Amino acid sequence: MTRIPRLPGEELLEGRVTHVRDGDTIEIGATPIRLASLDCAELDTAKGQRAKQRMQKLVAGNHLHCRLQGRQSYDREVGNCQLPDGRDIGAIMIRENYCDRFW
Template sequence: MSKVTKFRRRKNGLSSFLPVIGCAVLLSAIVLRPENQTAVQQDASKPRIIRGGGAWTDGSARKSVRRTQETSTASPGAQLVDTVTRIRDGDTIVVGLIPIRIANLDCAERGSKSGDRATRQITGIVKGVQLRCTLEGRRSYDREVGVCSLPDGRDIGEILIVGGYCQRWRG
């Protein structure tokens, strides 16, 4: 003879979901505790610098270098000799890791016909070239302001002005 086993069915209801709900609430309470959150807070006393998509490092992560450059300004007359690593637009280049706003130069913005023309011209002149830049000790947004010259001594700002690609800054 065979033995017949009877199974009792559980009643459907909230009682079967209570342990699951309790675990979910407990887990979310642990994860969402303030000491487990790492929020980045902006110091209201410091200006916010928008970097323009990796302009400082051309996309690479060199955070310690960036912090130093954001908070300090070069002394007037400081010399920077390094290779051009990026051209932002007609009047802004990155020499080594330092963005330089070419002093006394006013070019149209990139995206306009004359701005793109100026950007192409400066790219042809300085891309991969080692420049000597004399910094003025002031900043324009995230950039040092300076006068940069080619290895043969020609001022790149003057080259762009004489060629009709940009105007002299009258600020």
């Protein structure tokens, strides 16, 4: 796992996904990341379970590049993450109707 400081409050985090908590929260190493602008159903719903399963398939074994925004939501860093091919995982989840955009 690599952390690279950027603009004030912004940081890049690169590494392999170690855990998927739910459709909009992953962990890289010991760092939990809440995906910015993404709102997925809670795990106690069928839609929430489907979102988590899709996220697991999407990121399994992948090395992600995440831009952390320098703010937190509970115990999680907030940021956007991309697959090695450059695709944004939040945008994929929205486009495939697993989650909604959060403003």
